[in-house]
Amino acid sequence: MPILMRDVHGFTLNVEGTILASQNFKKWPLNPDDSKRFAEMFSFIDCSDITFESRSKTGVIDGQGYMWWLREFLGLNLKTHRPKMLQLTNITNLEISGILFKNSPSFFI
Numbered sequence: 001m002p003i004l005m006r007d008v009h010g011f012t013l014n015v016e017g018t019i020l021a022s023q024n025f026k027k028w029p030l031n032p033d034d035s036k037r038f039a040e041m042f043s044f045i046d047c048s049d050i051t052f053e054s055r056s057k058t059g060v061i062d063g064q065g066y067m068w069w070l071r072e073f074l075g076l077n078l079k080t081h082r083p084k085m086l087q088l089t090n091i092t093n094l095e096i097s098g099i100l101f102k103n104s105p106s107f108f109i
Contacts (some may be wrong), residue, residue: 001030002039002083005047012051015059015099021085023064026069028083038080040087041105047091054098061101062083068105082106 001022005011014024021041022028031037044050053059068082082105088094 001027002041002043004032004039004043004045006045008044008047008050010049012053013053014057015052015061017058017063017085018060019066021065021105022061023067025067030080036080038083039104040084042085043087045087045089048097049093050091052096052099057098059099061099063104064104065103065105087101 025038029039031039041061063083063085065082068077071077072082084106085101086105
């Protein structure tokens with residue numbers, strides 16, 4: 001489920017496997033700042049020194065976006081926007097290395 005971080009400084013996420021987003025859109029929460037949008041998979045607001053890494057280069061973050069894109073094609077996402085994989089707002093010193101982001105429900109960053 002989504003992760004929201006505000007005013008976090010010096011955070012590292014080391015992924016050495018696969019993180020899978022939930023495919024259950026009925027349980028996916030709405031964005032706390034905008035109820036017309038689903039919450040982003042990862043959202044960082046007013047943060048600094050943030051690192052997403054995979055030291056072994058095997059880390060994967062999979063948004064499992066097929067269901068969201070299918071619903072879009074069928075016109076079933078009309079009331080809410082699909083979640084992004086990664087939302088960055090007012091961030092300084094960001095590093096992303098060695099991680100594969102794939103199958104976003106909307107777009108990646």
